[in-house]
Amino acid sequence: MKITMPRWFYQLASPKWCYDILGMLSPWLGLAALILLSVGVVWGLVFAPPDYQQGNSYRIIYIHVPSAILAQSCFMLMAVAGAIGMIWKMKVAHIVAKSAAPIGASMTIIALSTGAIWGKPTWGAWWVWDARLTSMLILFFLYIGIIALYSAFENKASGDQAAAILSLVGIVNIPIIKYSVEWWNTLHQPASFTLTKKPAMPPEMWLPLLVMVLGYYCFFAFVLIGRTRIELLEREQKSGWVSAIINEAR
């Protein structure tokens, strides 16, 4: 099966081209992340109105929600990159997937710990088996599995493919996991108060949240690019263009 793709797609396969393009994008994304995150944090934590029920403690959603969204988007990205890497035998796609895994895992950790911190004033307990928190915990386990798989292979190409297969299996499973966990949750805790599912948030509350989410995406892209470029250099250390960069730096 051969699917023809536009020219830029094939250029992505060239490590040097990717390295250069990503290097050009990186400072802009970093700058955007810095601006969006500063604006979002100040707006969300200082100027947004307090919640009528939870008071000020709800403000942690400005950290919690974006990291939860990113954790899921990152897994999606890994699965798509893994599929591209498998179908078109594109090394760069595998490198992107590999670089994304620890960032995604960190996002789940942030989401879980902010969820726990938020849980204390809301439910009076550090941990509650809430549907969303439980799904996030399972997502964290999936990330751990993928990272462990990468490191278990001595041959990097095999590790890439193994992780790509696992992330594809994972992405098929994630909706099933979410659905099962939600169902399980309603069975055991009928009509519980769930995090993040707020009916009709006023714009003064969700606008800073939107800014934070965008900021997180930029930050994610910025870190991902940095990691990808380092991994590219490491994998391509024997090729001419890497030596040229090293000589230039000297």
Add this chain to the structure above:
Amino acid sequence: MLSVLNLACERDNRMLFNQLNFSLAVGEILQIEGQNGSGKTSLLRILCGLATSFEGEIHWQDLNVQDKLSTYLASILYVGHHPGIKSSLTAEENLRWMQQLHPHLNKGSISEALQKVGLYGYEDVPCYALSAGQQRRVGLARLYLSNHPLWILDEPFTALDKRGVMEKEQLIVEHATQGGCVILTTHHDFELPDQRLRKINLDQ
């Protein structure tokens, strides 16, 4: 029948071989020589499609192997370091499974082949109860049953006694004279009556 163009293989950032070119005609036996770690096994694994990280092309009957992998696989017999013999199955059960893997390329009967390799009477003995040499002979029996045009054998003479070596040598030559091809790695010196034997040294 088989031609190899500009084959190169790199493993763990080390070039095993480069610019390898050879072709094999009907009735030829190719012996691959080289020190340990020179890439003999890697080359054999590439030639039978088990390894895919290489550059260059392999053609079988003028078709690129990678485009027609299944037809190519249907014509080769590969016996590696681990021949795929289950120790808890008997010689006969093992051989029957191997026939099922290649349903169209069998000749002769299993009991005849076992008789030829001197395992007559051991049909019902599980392989773990056979000696190491006898276990190798199960692998030898497999060659008697094979009608594959191309044999790829990795170190076929290890752990065989003198008689076993002679029989296997004979079988290989016979296969070549009947229009087959053989590629093998061995340190063993072949005594061949005619010019069928060709050698490649991976150290050079």
Add this chain to the structure above:
Amino acid sequence: MNFLLATIRRELLLAFRNRSEIINPLAFFVIVIALFPLAVSPEASVLANIAPGILWVAALLATLLSLESLFKQDFEDGSLEQIMVSPQSLLLLSIGKVISHWLISGFLLALLSPLLGIMLFLPPIAIGALVSSLLLGTPTLSLIGAIGAGLTVGLRKGGMLISLLVLPLYMPVLIFGAGTVQAGVMGLPIGGYLAILGAMLVLSLMLAPFAIAAALRLSIRG
């Protein structure tokens, strides 16, 4: 099709020759179950409460442990290589291996489970739910687990890794499997639960063999 049947016949014959392969998961299942009365409480009311969960977790772990050896022998003795260099399909082999794995693990666990259910004071009306949920759920566990086994078969230390890879993927089956038994205990209809377990089985039956075959291919190529 012939090859599929031949694979199943061969696998069952091999399992029959190494009978410990069949007995070990069953023994593990029984022993793990026996840990709970000792660790929690032997009281009927307590045990009956947690029995659905325990039975399912123990069955899941028994399946998981038996998976490590699913491809190990074939990988080490060269059988997998021989299939790769043959014109036979790795996909059919994967399906055949999983079917035979299920027959000697999940299927037997399901047959054994009523006995353990009684030992844990599971109400008799829930026994049917227990057996049927295990019969429908464990094949999915074998299918998903075989992906993990295929991915790790070439690694020297694969055992722990399989659990890390596979356990998170097992959670939906666990939730609905234990849920079925729980519903059985409460005398609720279990048809809907079984339908969901069946749907998961169909989905994994359609997709998992491709992943298993791809995993094996990459493990053999090394």
